[in-house]
Amino acid sequence: MSRDMMPHFELIQPSDMDNAFEVLERYGEGAWKLAGGQDSYDWFKDRVKRPQAVVDLNGIEELKGIRETPEGVEIGALTTLAEIAESDLITGSFSLLAQAASRVASPQIRNVGTIGGNVCQDARCWYYRAGMDCYRAGGNTCYADTPEGMNREHCIYGADRCVAVSPSDTAPVLVALDASMVIRNSARERIVAAQDFFIGPDVNIERMTVLEPGEILTAIRIPSTWAGSTFYFEKVADRNVWDFPLVNIAAAIKMSGNTIEDIRIACAGVECVPRRLTVVEDVVRGSSRDEETADLAASSAARGAIPLNFNHFKIPLLENLVRRAIRDS
Amino acid sequence: MLVELTVNGEWKSADCPPETTLLKFLREHLMLTGAKLGCDVGDCGTCTVIVDGESYNSCLMLAARAAGRDVTTIEGLADSQGVHPIQEAFEELGSLQCGFCGPGMIMSAKNLLDKNPTASRHEIKDALSGNLCRCTGYTKIIEAIEGAGRVMSSDKYPQSNTF
Numbered sequence: 202m203s204r205d206m207m208p209h210f211e212l213i214q215p216s217d218m219d220n221a222f223e224v225l226e227r228y229g230e231g232a233w234k235l236a237g238g239q240d241s242y243d244w245f246k247d248r249v250k251r252p253q254a255v256v257d258l259n260g261i262e263e264l265k266g267i268r269e270t271p272e273g274v275e276i277g278a279l280t281t282l283a284e285i286a287e288s289d290l291i292t293g294s295f296s297l298l299a300q301a302a303s304r305v306a307s308p309q310i311r312n313v314g315t316i317g318g319n320v321c322q323d324a325r326c327w328y329y330r331a332g333m334d335c336y337r338a339g340g341n342t343c344y345a346d347t348p349e350g351m352n353r354e355h356c357i358y359g360a361d362r363c364v365a366v367s368p369s370d371t372a373p374v375l376v377a378l379d380a381s382m383v384i385r386n387s388a389r390e391r392i393v394a395a396q397d398f399f400i401g402p403d404v405n406i407e408r409m410t411v412l413e414p415g416e417i418l419t420a421i422r423i424p425s426t427w428a429g430s431t432f433y434f435e436k437v438a439d440r441n442v443w444d445f446p447l448v449n450i451a452a453a454i455k456m457s458g459n460t461i462e463d464i465r466i467a468c469a470g471v472e473c474v475p476r477r478l479t480v481v482e483d484v485v486r487g488s489s490r491d492e493e494t495a496d497l498a499a500s501s502a503a504r505g506a507i508p509l510n511f512n513h514f515k516i517p518l519l520e521n522l523v524r525r526a527i528r529d530s
Numbered sequence: 531m532l533v534e535l536t537v538n539g540e541w542k543s544a545d546c547p548p549e550t551t552l553l554k555f556l557r558e559h560l561m562l563t564g565a566k567l568g569c570d571v572g573d574c575g576t577c578t579v580i581v582d583g584e585s586y587n588s589c590l591m592l593a594a595r596a597a598g599r600d601v602t603t604i605e606g607l608a609d610s611q612g613v614h615p616i617q618e619a620f621e622e623l624g625s626l627q628c629g630f631c632g633p634g635m636i637m638s639a640k641n642l643l644d645k646n647p648t649a650s651r652h653e654i655k656d657a658l659s660g661n662l663c664r665c666t667g668y669t670k671i672i673e674a675i676e677g678a679g680r681v682m683s684s685d686k687y688p689q690s691n692t693f
Contacts (some may be wrong), residue, residue, distance in 0.1 A: 204570045205554050205589055212531070212548030212594055242590050243571055245549070255548075259595065283584070307660025308638070309587045310572050442659040443573050 207245040211254040217261060218417070222387035225415050228254040234417065235259075236279055236318035239310050244323070249332035264317075264419055267291060273425040275383075278317030278418045282371070283308070285316055295423055297432035297451055301374045304436045307443045317418045320372050320382075320398070321410055324365035324473070325445055326355065336362040336406050346509060353511040354447065357503070357519075358472040363402040364509060366470050367409070368445040370436055372399065373467035373475040377451045378427050383420040384412060395421075399474035409473070427453040427465065433530035435522055446470045448515055450522040454530055459489050466526060471506070471515060480504055481523055492528060499524035533593045537562065538606030546593055552586075553577045555593035556603060564604035564633045568662075575661035578634035579603050585641040587660070604633035607640065615681040616640055619674035627665035634661045639675045647683035651676065 210233070215221040225232050231253030235241050244250035258264060264279040267288050274290055285291050286303035305311055305319060324330075324337060326345055334340030345352045346364045355364040367373075375382075375395040382398045384391050398410055412418055431454040438444035448470040455463040464485055467477040484501045488494040502523035503516045533550075534543040537560060544559035556562045556579070565588050568574035577589040580602040607614040616639050619625070626632045635658065642649050642657035649657070654675050655668075663671060681687055 205551055205567050207549040207551075209547060210549055212592070214594070238592065238595075239572060239590055242551075246570060257592070257595070307572065307575065307587075308657060309575060309578055309585050309660045310590070312584045313586055313591060 204246070207242065208248055208251050210245070210252055212257060213254055214257045214260045218263065218385065218419075219387075221256060221258060221261060221417065222385075222415065224254070224256050225417075226387065228256075230414065232256055232414070236321075237281065237310075237314040238318075239306070239314045240318060240322040243330070247330065247332065249330065258417065264417075270422070272422065273428065274423045276316055276421045276423070278420055279315045280317075282306075282311040282314050282316060282319060286311065294425070294428035295378060295432075297378065297427075297430075297434055297453060298371065298374045298423070300432070300434040301370045301436075301449075301451060304434070304449075305370045310443070316371055316421060319369050320375065320421075321412060321418060322369060324363070324409060325368040326363075326365040327351070329363075329365060337365065337402070339407065348510065350509075351511065352509040353514075354445070354470075355509055355512055356472050357506040357508045357512060357515050358476060359401045359403070359474070360507065360509075361401060361403040361406070363406055363473065365402075365473055367399060367473060367475050369469055369475065370446060370449055373449060373451040373469045374434065375421060375423070376467040376475045376477050377453045377465040378423050379465065380421050380423045382418055383422060384416050385419050386413070386416045390419075392422075395475075396477060401473040427455075430455050431530050433526040435525060437518060437522065448518045448522060450519075450526050452526040452530055454490075454527075456490065459491075461485050461488055461490055461494070461527075466523065468519060468522065471519060478502060478523065481527075485527055490527065495524045495528035498527045531594060533597050535593075535596050535598060536600045538602055548592070548594060550593045551589050552579065552581075552591045552593045552596045552601070553588035555596075556588060556601075559593075562603055562605050565637075566630055566633055568630070568634075572660075573662065574631070574634070575638065576631050576634040578637040578661065580637055580641050583641075583644070585638050585660075602637070602640075604636060607636065614640065614678075615687070616643065616675065616678040619678040619681070620671070623670045623674045623677070625666065625670040625674040631661060631663040631665075635663065635671055639671075639678070643675065643679050643682050647679045649675075649679055654679075 233252035282302040328344035380395040433452040436449040452466040499520040566576040568576035
């Protein structure tokens with residue numbers, strides 16, 4: 202196959218939201234929303250997705266930038282991951298997000314990849330990405346969940362015909378920080394909690410988020426609830442750069458002396474959505490932070506997991522990440 | 531579509547289909563073949579160029595997104611007066627073997643040293659983390675960049691040198 206080639210598309214570069222909605226409406230199913238493009242170009246180069254029109258949202262200024270609000274911080278969906286990793290506002294109050302953003306892909310990709318794109322990226326199952334007619338692609342088989350299927354990177358929770366995972370590093374952070382997503386279409390704006398923004402195959406097998414075709418994720422709001430808490434982020438991947446997480450962990454902890462007063466902890470790489478570990482939260486809340494609590498948290502972390510043929514290792518991996526998050530944060 | 535942009539200080543324009551990547555635009559429309567096509571998916575970084583002071587994989591950027599902006603490629607580093615200190619250091623230490631990763635490595639290094647010529651070894655490794663070399667094991671590359679940084683941070687190095 203010839204490389205560095207994409208099938209032809211019309212490129213439309215709207216400069217404001219009204220114009221963008223008008224274009225999305227005009228092209229309907231044939232339209233493709235482009236942010237940083239780091240997920241999109243893969244699809245196009247592989248010729249798996251062939252949109253009629255690519256709507257490049259980068260000319261819309263209101264989708265960019267990090268703003269302080271009375272409630273916390275608002276991040277435009279098209280803000281790059283590099284900007285987030287270096288922003289004083291974010292590193293000051295929500296360093297958890299800065300850490301996660303700085304672990305996405307490579308320096309070059311973080312300079313163009315956006316937070317909106319990072320949370321909206323499609324499933325990374327290679328059978329699906331290769332254009333096979335799996336359930337997620339509208340077919341009637343899952344190639345990953347077969348006796349020979351290569352499913353080392355796939356889920357240990359929430360399998361429902363599809364076993365792909367949420368590959369995002371920033372998504373579990375947004376869940377842990379109680380963020381909310383601002384979504385607009387031509388008629389209205391709606392706010393969805395980060396936790397409800399991501400959907401599994403049981404809800405809709407062809408989508409990873411609640412975002413409808415005519416809608417645009419415009420911003421992400423992080424309330425000051427967890428500002429300045431004790432944070433822990435760790436990502437484990439086969440390669441430290443460019444690679445997606447096998448499992449990552451994001452925790453925000455409010456300490457009172459040595460007691461864990463409150464905690465949010467979430468991870469990705471184990472389920473189709475970022476998984477909030479509420480059992481761990483319940484186990485450690487009110488306990489002192491020590492080895493014993495960390496062990497207890499670890500032993501409860503992977504409760505109910507159902508591994509596939511090649512991903513049993515994700516259970517001890519998740520347990521150890523939880524142990525470290527509690528002990529070393 | 532007509533794409534107009536500044537490349538290595540010169541205003542250039544060319545007509546290309548909208549799906550053209552910046553890499554293809556540079557190589558096939560402007561005949562600047564310094565930036566290389568490696569993995570085509572952002573893994574290897576050999577297509578790295580600097581746009582408005584930040585490094586990008588030119589294979590993962592539409593030419594249209596670089597329109598009106600200031601692009602620096604490896605061709606912009608050397609002129610008739612001589613080569614860039616990074617190139618000089620690479621040559622002196624024999625930092626490259628096959629050399630395919632070179633244009634990307636050097637552009638990533640330049641992007642770092644322009645901002646921070648006294649970058650530590652750790653910062654250099656970080657800045658090069660999106661660039662793969664399959665020959666050298668990176669040691670000589672990192673040593674060369676440290677050396678180039680010393681040159682670039684010395685009083686004698688012309689601060690007005692934009693390339």
